[in-house]
Amino acid sequence: MKRSLRSWLWRVPIDQEVDEELALHVEMRTRELIARGVDPAAARELALSRLGDIAHLKRTMTDIGRKRDREMRVTVWLDELRDDIKFSLRQLRRSPAFMVVATLTLALGIGANSAIFALVDATLLRPLPYGDPDRLVAIWEHSATVARGYVSPLNMMDWQSRGRSFEMIAGFTPAVGGMVMAGKDGNAETVSRQWVSAGIFDVLGVRPIAGRTFTRDDDVRRANVIVMSEPFWRTRFNSDPGVIGRELRLDGSLWTVVGVLPGNFELLGETSIWAMRPITNLPPRARGAYVLQAVGRLKAGVSIEAAAADLDAVGGVLAREFPQTNKGRGILLQPLHDSLVGRDLRRTSLLFLGVVGFVLLICCANVANLLLARATVRRRELAVRSALGAGRRRIIRQLLTESLVLSLIGGALGAGVGAAILNVAPSIIPHGLLPATVALTFDARVVAFSASAAVLVGVIFGLTPAWKATDFSSADVLVTEGRSIAGSGGKLRALLVVAEVATAVLLLFGAGLLLRTLVAVETFDRGYRAESVLSMLVDPLGSKYPTPESLQQFYDQVEAEVSAVPGVAGVGWADSLPLDFFDAGGISYEIVGDPPVQESQRPTSEYQVVSPSYFPTLDLPILAGRAFDTRDTRGGLEVCIINEAFARSFQGRSPIGKQVALRPTSSPQAKPVIREIVGVARQVKGRPDEVKDFVQVYVPMAQDLADDMFLVVRPKAGRAEALTGSVRAAISRVDTEQLVSVRNVMTLEDIAWAATGRHRFRAVMVISFAALALVLAMVGLVGILAYSVQQHVRDIGVRRALGATTGDVLRLIIANAARVVGAGVAIGLALSAVGGRLIQTMLFGVRPLDLLTCAAVTLLLAIIAALSILGPAWRAARIDPAIALRNS
Amino acid sequence: MLSKTPNALLHGALDALILKTLARGPNHGYAIARFIEETTDEAVLVEEGSLYPALYRLERRGWVDAEWGTSELGRRAKLYRLTDAGRQQLAAETATWRRFSAGVSKVLFSR
Numbered sequence: 001m002k003r004s005l006r007s008w009l010w011r012v013p014i015d016q017e018v019d020e021e022l023a024l025h026v027e028m029r030t031r032e033l034i035a036r037g038v039d040p041a042a043a044r045e046l047a048l049s050r051l052g053d054i055a056h057l058k059r060t061m062t063d064i065g066r067k068r069d070r071e072m073r074v075t076v077w078l079d080e081l082r083d084d085i086k087f088s089l090r091q092l093r094r095s096p097a098f099m100v101v102a103t104l105t106l107a108l109g110i111g112a113n114s115a116i117f118a119l120v121d122a123t124l125l126r127p128l129p130y131g132d133p134d135r136l137v138a139i140w141e142h143s144a145t146v147a148r149g150y151v152s153p154l155n156m157m158d159w160q161s162r163g164r165s166f167e168m169i170a171g172f173t174p175a176v177g178g179m180v181m182a183g184k185d186g187n188a189e190t191v192s193r194q195w196v197s198a199g200i201f202d203v204l205g206v207r208p209i210a211g212r213t214f215t216r217d218d219d220v221r222r223a224n225v226i227v228m229s230e231p232f233w234r235t236r237f238n239s240d241p242g243v244i245g246r247e248l249r250l251d252g253s254l255w256t257v258v259g260v261l262p263g264n265f266e267l268l269g270e271t272s273i274w275a276m277r278p279i280t281n282l283p284p285r286a287r288g289a290y291v292l293q294a295v296g297r298l299k300a301g302v303s304i305e306a307a308a309a310d311l312d313a314v315g316g317v318l319a320r321e322f323p324q325t326n327k328g329r330g331i332l333l334q335p336l337h338d339s340l341v342g343r344d345l346r347r348t349s350l351l352f353l354g355v356v357g358f359v360l361l362i363c364c365a366n367v368a369n370l371l372l373a374r375a376t377v378r379r380r381e382l383a384v385r386s387a388l389g390a391g392r393r394r395i396i397r398q399l400l401t402e403s404l405v406l407s408l409i410g411g412a413l414g415a416g417v418g419a420a421i422l423n424v425a426p427s428i429i430p431h432g433l434l435p436a437t438v439a440l441t442f443d444a445r446v447v448a449f450s451a452s453a454a455v456l457v458g459v460i461f462g463l464t465p466a467w468k469a470t471d472f473s474s475a476d477v478l479v480t481e482g483r484s485i486a487g488s489g490g491k492l493r494a495l496l497v498v499a500e501v502a503t504a505v506l507l508l509f510g511a512g513l514l515l516r517t518l519v520a521v522e523t524f525d526r527g528y529r530a531e532s533v534l535s536m537l538v539d540p541l542g543s544k545y546p547t548p549e550s551l552q553q554f555y556d557q558v559e560a561e562v563s564a565v566p567g568v569a570g571v572g573w574a575d576s577l578p579l580d581f582f583d584a585g586g587i588s589y590e591i592v593g594d595p596p597v598q599e600s601q602r603p604t605s606e607y608q609v610v611s612p613s614y615f616p617t618l619d620l621p622i623l624a625g626r627a628f629d630t631r632d633t634r635g636g637l638e639v640c641i642i643n644e645a646f647a648r649s650f651q652g653r654s655p656i657g658k659q660v661a662l663r664p665t666s667s668p669q670a671k672p673v674i675r676e677i678v679g680v681a682r683q684v685k686g687r688p689d690e691v692k693d694f695v696q697v698y699v700p701m702a703q704d705l706a707d708d709m710f711l712v713v714r715p716k717a718g719r720a721e722a723l724t725g726s727v728r729a730a731i732s733r734v735d736t737e738q739l740v741s742v743r744n745v746m747t748l749e750d751i752a753w754a755a756t757g758r759h760r761f762r763a764v765m766v767i768s769f770a771a772l773a774l775v776l777a778m779v780g781l782v783g784i785l786a787y788s789v790q791q792h793v794r795d796i797g798v799r800r801a802l803g804a805t806t807g808d809v810l811r812l813i814i815a816n817a818a819r820v821v822g823a824g825v826a827i828g829l830a831l832s833a834v835g836g837r838l839i840q841t842m843l844f845g846v847r848p849l850d851l852l853t854c855a856a857v858t859l860l861l862a863i864i865a866a867l868s869i870l871g872p873a874w875r876a877a878r879i880d881p882a883i884a885l886r887n888s
Numbered sequence: 889m890l891s892k893t894p895n896a897l898l899h900g901a902l903d904a905l906i907l908k909t910l911a912r913g914p915n916h917g918y919a920i921a922r923f924i925e926e927t928t929d930e931a932v933l934v935e936e937g938s939l940y941p942a943l944y945r946l947e948r949r950g951w952v953d954a955e956w957g958t959s960e961l962g963r964r965a966k967l968y969r970l971t972d973a974g975r976q977q978l979a980a981e982t983a984t985w986r987r988f989s990a991g992v993s994k995v996l997f998s999r
Contacts, residue, residue, distance in 0.1 A: 020966070022940070025921075027961065028959070060941045060944075061944050064945055064948055067948060068948035071948065
């Protein structure tokens with residue numbers, strides 16, 4: 001403190017300090033020398049020479065002195081900061097209610113923001129966990145009917161060999177399948193498997209942690225090779241390095257394990273092993289098999305636009321060489337990150353970010369309001385300090401320190417809130433919304449975000465009150481005793497609350513739209529009428545039932561056995577389930593007799609294999625023709641049932657009795673299967689929010705038997721999952737050797753629930769935040785009303801004394817509140833008109849400017865606001881004129 | 889011999905002498921120089937050119953403190969004063985010097 005006093009009160013420029021000090025030295029030395037008898041003429045010279053090189057000396061001293069002063073300024077600054085912080089904490093301790101409300105408000109705002117930041121960081125900001133991720137590009141093919149489709153392996157190889165933009169292109173099949181692995185003891189287990197082409201790991205820049213990945217040589221030799229995931233290696237093989245090079249029997253063939261990939265590596269979807277699918281020397285018909293998700297690594301310095309132009313040129317040449325398959329097909333490039341994250345997730349993240357940003361603004365407004373109120377109360381204290389010589393800057397700095405201390409406490413609590421949210425987040429985020437490569441973590445980046453949010457917020461909400469509070473001529477305040485100053489501060493506070501209400505209205509409106517969307521997708525007509533249906537995948541693992549006949553027999557036996565279970569009303573089989581079609585457009589079709597359509601232009605349809613009992617079990621009506629029955633056998637007339645959307649392609653003609661030629665979309669040149677249409681089934685939804693009706697064809701199970709089938713069971717009454725135990729018991733009565741794998745046990749309601757997951761997630765999140773915003777806005781409203789009642793006690797007292805009734809007083813308060821709320825609602829609804837349009841793509845079954853939602857939000861706000869002002873109004877009504885006047 | 893003494897030691901010695909001088913009470917630069925000259929019987933010639941930089945260094949490190957006061961000539965003079973930190977430093981320097989000189993003496997005066 002002493003040092004700072006010297007430096008502030010005796011401020012002498014450093015040059016002068018040095019000059020004076022040395023001059024004094026020389027002067028005194030000269031006198032001493034003269035006193036010792038040195039010739040006065042020479043004494044001064046001598047004194048000077050004893051100091052050596054004066055210029056150099058002065059430079060050295062000035063230099064050290066400058067550094068000293070700089071450090072001293074920092075020390076003083078730190079001292080003041082410490083004093084300010086101590087003072088702030090003392091002030092905050094003195095008003096615990098203020099501190100608790102303010103820090104909790106901030107903690108909620110900052111906590112919500114940091115959790116959402118983690119989501120945005122994981123999905124939008126952080127690079128993919130692959131080597132040099134900026135150079136990775138997803139490559140798609142598109143045609144007249146498919147906007148973004150998978151690619152054919154032969155096209156992919158030509159892009160690689162003829163294009164010049166890519167270091168390498170490779171692919172994988174997006175869907176993860178299963179392989180049956182035979183164990184030593186004769187037991188079999190299903191292992192999840194993803195097909196990849198040899199180069200995929202090199203393209204992604206993934207290094208194996210043991211062994212190697214696939215090579216071109218593996219591809220050329222068409223070797224049966226796999227790499228496995230670290231978790232599978234650890235749990236199934238005890239991380240035994242000896243497994244490398246060993247052969248495993250998978251689906252009956254021998255496969256060599258060549259390597260193990262690091263634990264965090266995933267493509268799309270979780271899998272235990274990656275098996276190589278050779279792509280060299282494929283037959284020419286593979287040109288039309290669109291089965292691979294292709295990923296390319298751009299050469300250094302090549303832009304994605306240049307690569308797109310390059311591939312377009314290659315695609316044009318291919319279209320001329322292979323018009324049958326490639327005419328009318330284009331190539332689409334997209335940064336891999338965008339492709340993995342997806343537009344929907346990107347939008348959802350941005351939506352949440354916007355919403356929590358608004359919530360944080362409301363928090364700021366509330367705390368600023370609290371601070372303004374406090375500042376008004378503290379004007380006297382501040383005026384006194386100002387009168388005692390503290391500059392305005394110094395006081396502002398002190399008040400800012402106070403708000404920063406407040407916001408940092410709030411930020412620390414907020415980081416805790418954020419961590420808690422992220423802790424429970426995985427259980428509320430619908431499965432499949434986040435790609436596997438994206439991980440939500442509470443890490444240093446989130447902490448850094450919370451900290452910077454806290455500082456920013458502290459400055460924003462602290463600056464205005466500090467500026468306002470110090471805007472006085474001290475004499476004024478000291479004289480008026482701080483009573484009559486409600487004026488401008490009050491207006492500012494009212495404006496803040498108007499802004500809060502407007503923001504809350506905006507968020508509520510968005511929440512309302514998303515809620516209506518959720519209702520729309522949850523109450524849509526699923527097409528079938530069964531209320532509750534149990535489903536499970538029954539997989540008779542290969543070898544026990546080698547022929548279609550034995551397999552069909554097994555399925556028939558299970559059906560008979562399960563039908564006999566008490567409480568079962570219907571049993572059926574299907575190879576996929578409603579709302580669970582993952583791969584739209586499984587087959588292409590042509591109507592026999594109509595003019596032929598070029599291969600790339602053929603319409604596509606979903607293909608579902610079902611048992612005759614499937615329709616009655618789901619209570620799915622046949623609208624025309626007949627259902628499948630015992631006539632539709634293996635080897636008999638090949639038949640099918642189409643859905644309403646399919647029937648529309650007959651353009652008014654009756655489809656019954658007509659024939660269609662069906663081919664898998666993956667092999668368009670295959671010989672088609674000709675089937676006769678025997679019936680039209682009611683439209684079933686493929687996705688809850690599908691915009692275009694989904695085209696579907698049903699084929700009898702006996703005529704195209706699958707290796708595994710979903711068993712669907714409808715109970716006579718009650719909930720379907722209650723039957724799970726007895727149905728499984730019935731299956732094992734048929735499967736006496738326990739060779740059948742039964743998995744994916746769930747109800748169709750579960751599937752529907754999962755299918756609407758992202759809508760529910762969005763609605764729940766936005767509703768929660770909007771509710772928080774509403775509560776905060778009401779806290780702000782009550783705050784200004786209570787404060788204005790408190791400020792006007794004398795005023796109201798005088799009115800009462802002059803004969804105003806309780807009604808008059810209440811009207812005053814209500815008019816006050818209505819002005820603020822009304823302005824807020826009006827502005828909020830105007831903003832909503834814009835906001836609704838921004839989230840249009842997330843809406844379904846509701847227009848962005850929905851009047852019902854507008855009305856509901858307005859009504860809700862009116863009710864909540866009316867409830868909120870009860871307290872302040874009650875207090876105002878009870879003001880006793882005598883007491884009010886006496887106290888003032 | 890002296891020229892081979894490490895610089896740090898010389899600095900340390902000068903610092904210690906200054907601190908010791910100021911332990912007797914606040915004083916200005918010239919008086920400090922005079923006091924060291926007199927008490928060492930002019931044996932250790934304080935390089936006057938290094939005295940002031942040393943004082944500024946000590947002030948920067950917070951071992952001494954300076955105020956403007958009045959000199960014997962009635963002119964404004966910068967008066968140096970030992971701080972608490974300086975007092976501790978002086979004790980430490982003294983102990984170091986004692987160990988150092990004891991060690992050197994042991995060698996030089998051994999038989």
